Amino acid sequence: MRIALYPGTFDPITNGHADIIDRALTLFDKVIVAVAVNPSKQTTFSVEERIELLKAVIGNNENVEITSFCGLTAHYAEKRGVAAIIRGLRAVSDFEYEFQMALMNRRLVPKVETIFLMPRGKYAYLSSTLIKDIARFGGEVDLFVHKKVAEKLRDKLGTKST
Numbered sequence: 001m002r003i004a005l006y007p008g009t010f011d012p013i014t015n016g017h018a019d020i021i022d023r024a025l026t027l028f029d030k031v032i033v034a035v036a037v038n039p040s041k042q043t044t045f046s047v048e049e050r051i052e053l054l055k056a057v058i059g060n061n062e063n064v065e066i067t068s069f070c071g072l073t074a075h076y077a078e079k080r081g082v083a084a085i086i087r088g089l090r091a092v093s094d095f096e097y098e099f100q101m102a103l104m105n106r107r108l109v110p111k112v113e114t115i116f117l118m119p120r121g122k123y124a125y126l127s128s129t130l131i132k133d134i135a136r137f138g139g140e141v142d143l144f145v146h147k148k149v150a151e152k153l154r155d156k157l158g159t160k161s162t
């Protein structure tokens with residue numbers, strides 16, 4: 001059984017993240033989608049809320065596990081016995097940070113590869129940060145996130161869609 005780990009902040013999950021999960025599922029038997037808990041990083045949604053939204057978007061899929069972890073991604077990947085870490089690449093701007101992290105993770109756990117997947121073009125400019133900015137100023141986010149996520153964004157950021 002080939003298992004991949006897709007770690008991230010997912011604050012909140014966007015259609016871009018969902019697209020990467022779908023692609024990973026064509027390559028692996030199982031994908032562990034794991035919210036990285038980083039107490040020094042300020043997030044809009046709590047870990048529990050982010051997990052709840054991931055579950056709402058992905059639904060019941062026996063090939064996807066949704067969870068969270070603390071500490072280094074490389075150590076968690078090793079502990080879970082995965083073959084690869086999945087990361088999404090949107091643009092050149094993602095590359096430098098992702099490349100650095102992939103090489104560092106390889107030094108920490110040589111047997112775990114990092115695989116980069118590109119989303120559909122229409123999702124290539126999507127980020128959780130951008131979506132939250134749009135929601136905060138009352139913009140329409142329904143094209144970019146699942147409707148449960150859009151609802152939660154409106155509740156949390158206290159705005160209504162225009």
Ligand code: ADP
Binds near residue numbers: 090
């Ligand atoms: P992190 O804080 O780990 O970067 P994110 O939730 O922002 O957490 O992203 C998790 C992973 O998903 C990263 O590899 C990121 O580049 C990728 N990603 C985020 N948004 C998109 C998108 N729209 N299309 C493809 N990949 C994406």
